[in-house]
Amino acid sequence: MGDKVFICRCEDITLEEIEQAIDEGYTTIEELKCRLRLGMGPCQGRGCLLLAKRVLSKKTGKTYSEIKMPTTRPPLIPVSLGVLASDKKNKK
Amino acid sequence: MTRKTKNDDFPHKADVVIVGGGINGCALAYQLAKRHVDVVLCEKKYLCYGATGRCGAGIRQQWSTRENTELAIRSVKMFEKLEKELKMDIGLRQGGYLIIIHDKKEMRQAEKNVAMQKSLGLNVSILDVDEIQDIVPILDTKGINAIGASFCPTDGHADPFKTTHAYAYAAAQHGAKLYKFTEILGIKKKNNLIDHVVTTRGNIKTNTVINAAGAWSKKIAEMVGVKLPNMPFRKEILVTERIKPLFKAMVISFKDGIYFSQQDEGQILGGIPIPEEKPGYITTPTFTFLHHMAKTLTHYAPSLRHVKVIRQWTGYYDVTPDARPILGETKGIKGFIQCNGFSGHGFMLSPMVTKILSDYIIDGKTPPILEKLNLSRFDDKKIKREISVVG
Numbered sequence: 001m002g003d004k005v006f007i008c009r010c011e012d013i014t015l016e017e018i019e020q021a022i023d024e025g026y027t028t029i030e031e032l033k034c035r036l037r038l039g040m041g042p043c044q045g046r047g048c049l050l051l052a053k054r055v056l057s058k059k060t061g062k063t064y065s066e067i068k069m070p071t072t073r074p075p076l077i078p079v080s081l082g083v084l085a086s087d088k089k090n091k092k
Numbered sequence: 093m094t095r096k097t098k099n100d101d102f103p104h105k106a107d108v109v110i111v112g113g114g115i116n117g118c119a120l121a122y123q124l125a126k127r128h129v130d131v132v133l134c135e136k137k138y139l140c141y142g143a144t145g146r147c148g149a150g151i152r153q154q155w156s157t158r159e160n161t162e163l164a165i166r167s168v169k170m171f172e173k174l175e176k177e178l179k180m181d182i183g184l185r186q187g188g189y190l191i192i193i194h195d196k197k198e199m200r201q202a203e204k205n206v207a208m209q210k211s212l213g214l215n216v217s218i219l220d221v222d223e224i225q226d227i228v229p230i231l232d233t234k235g236i237n238a239i240g241a242s243f244c245p246t247d248g249h250a251d252p253f254k255t256t257h258a259y260a261y262a263a264a265q266h267g268a269k270l271y272k273f274t275e276i277l278g279i280k281k282k283n284n285l286i287d288h289v290v291t292t293r294g295n296i297k298t299n300t301v302i303n304a305a306g307a308w309s310k311k312i313a314e315m316v317g318v319k320l321p322n323m324p325f326r327k328e329i330l331v332t333e334r335i336k337p338l339f340k341a342m343v344i345s346f347k348d349g350i351y352f353s354q355q356d357e358g359q360i361l362g363g364i365p366i367p368e369e370k371p372g373y374i375t376t377p378t379f380t381f382l383h384h385m386a387k388t389l390t391h392y393a394p395s396l397r398h399v400k401v402i403r404q405w406t407g408y409y410d411v412t413p414d415a416r417p418i419l420g421e422t423k424g425i426k427g428f429i430q431c432n433g434f435s436g437h438g439f440m441l442s443p444m445v446t447k448i449l450s451d452y453i454i455d456g457k458t459p460p461i462l463e464k465l466n467l468s469r470f471d472d473k474k475i476k477r478e479i480s481v482v483g
Contacts, residue, residue: 025094025272031138034145034253037357042333042402073403074377078333082397084386 007055008048010041018052022059029053030070039070042078094139094260094272103269105297106132108453109289111276111312112304113137114144115252115442116431118259118270120302122178123450125266132298133268134291136275140256142306144439146407148329148351148363148483149249150342151440152189153214154242156205156480159464160416161212163441168246170443180258183251185356187340190227191480193218193240194347202242205480209244216244228339230393236345249342249353252439276305279315279428286316286427300427300453307373307408309432318422321470322433323371323411327363327483328381330404332396334358343392344482350388351482360399363483364388371411377404409436412470415478419445419465420452429453430467436483 005015013036021035029052032038038052039045049069057064094113095101108124110117113135124131135141151171153164174182193199202218209216221233224241231238260270271293278290279301288297305312307324335358342353352362364385366378382404390397412418412433422428431449434441451457469475 026138028138030141034138034140035257040403042400044402071405073405075382075401075404078400078402080398080400081332081386081390084382084401085390085397087387 007051008036008038008041010043010047011037013038013048015055018055019059022056027056027060029056029067032056033070044073045070094135094270102271102293103132103296104294106130107298108132108300108302109134109296109298110302110304112142112306112308113139113260113270113272114142114304114306115256115259115439116434116446117302117304118256118263119442119446120304120431120450121263121268121270122259122266123446124453125263125268127450127454129454131263131268132296133263133270134274134276134289135270135272136308138272139260139270140253142308143407143410144252144256146329146405147252147439148353148361149252149355149439150189150247150351150353151249152244152247152342154189154191154205154209154216154244154247154480155478156201157416157476157478158208158212159461160437160441160478161209161214162461163444165212165214167441167444170447171250174255174258174443178258178262180254180261182255182258183356184248185250185340186246186248187342187353188227188243188245189247190224190341190343191242192224192236192238192343192345192347193242194237194345195239198347199240201479202240206242214244215246216242219243227341228343230338230395231343232392232394235394236392243341247342249355255439276312276315279312281316281425284425286425300429302429302431302449304431306432306434306438307410309410309430313430316425316428318425318428320418320430320433320467321413322418324373324408325369325371325411326374326406327409327436328366328377328385328404328406329361329363329483330382330385330401332360332399333402335360335399346480346482348388349482350385350392352389352392360389360396362389365483375406377406409483410438411435413477414475415481417441417445417465418467419449420458420462420467423466423468435478436481
């Protein structure tokens with residue numbers, strides 16, 4: 001078994017990579033998204049952003065609540081192109 | 093790479109101040125710093141916050157105007173060498189751009205464009221329907237009434253985040269000072285010369301300011317009383333989950349306005365304009381787009397209907413009346429340099445544009461292209477519009 005700690009499981013991003021990016025000067029969640037694709041997989045950051053927030057807080061000395069979450073992008077859950085393309089209205 | 097300094101370390105003077113930390117700002121910082129210019133870059137948010145970090149990442153050389161084609165061809169040559177020059181991965185992949193031709197009128201325009209592009213040395217050709225199918229097998233060429241397509245194999249895409257990072261990192265290595273979360277509040281003149289800029293961290297004395305603020309360039313120009321004709325247009329884009337590699341080319345259609353490609357990681361990414369588009373600083377994503385894009389995309393490639401959309405977002409095109417960038421010094425205000433108005437194509441043109449501008453700033457070189465794309469062209473009534481625009 002390896003000793004890598006994964007923070008973002010969709011995009012395979014490790015704790016080490018996040019810490020390195022913070023050292024490079026990427027000190028907000030939005031910037032970590034840009035640099036590493038953190039939280040950009042199918043779960044849209046549900047699994048990793050709060051963990052990343054904790055890492056950022058530890059490394060930068062900012063309090064946990066000071067660190068802003070990125071903009072939430074629609075759709076909230078993955079939806080197929082076929083469903084989105086449909087013209088049918090849901091009649092009750 | 094951006095400076096983590098306290099305000100008392102903030103520089104009081106610089107040879108050049110760059111406004112905007114997108115691809116063009118960072119590439120300018122690199123080009124100038126490499127040649128020992130003392131340069132400070134100020135970005136209101138963080139690197140890639142604006143159009144660079146929201147764009148479709150495409151690199152295209154197939155244009156209807158000579159200037160854009162020339163800039164794009166020379167930019168691609170630079171993109172091809174960039175990883176070596178900056179010593180960092182930029183995610184370049186040259187899978188070509190396939191521009192669908194739907195009718196005879198489009199065919200005539202395509203033939204005209206291809207002839208002009210070939211005269212500039214570009215490897216581009218018009219394909220028949222069977223050849224289209226070989227390049228993008230999932231396309232329903234019958235359904236979309238494709239009668240042909242123009243194709244340039246050296247078009248493609250690069251990763252905007254990686255490319256900007258590579259430029260910014262190399263710029264900092266050469267001594268450029270990059271400040272994020274630093275907003276320009278004013279630009280002050282003395283006798284029609286730039287004297288200093290006022291920022292949220294303090295004043296910087298300088299005689300040269302480059303306006304590379306994308307959709308906010310208009311506001312920056314207003315600070316010195318310059319009126320830019322640029323308008324911000326909200327553009328929308330979506331991305332799907334990762335799927336197995338299906339095609340390498342970017343597919344676009346001027347008739348439908350759609351563009352889409354498959355990224356290296358496997359996602360399908362693309363956009364299309366919505367009918368009720370109007371200018372302004374609007375950022376909300378719309379369901380109209382989601383529906384329209386999904387409908388058009390599954391019309392182009394029906395087999396994608398089971399693929400799931402995971403995210404949609406918006407960004408701005410900084411649109412000029414002729415859909416071409418505004419480059420170079422501003423008439424009447426020495427030292428105020430424009431690098432904006434890219435109208436949706438700032439990423440792909442950035443390597444060459446920033447090289448030309450830095451050569452102008454350092455050596456005073458004014459190639460014809462810089463004259464043609466100067467802000468003063470809008471003083472004339474007749475403008476030559478770039479018509480090969482999507483998204």
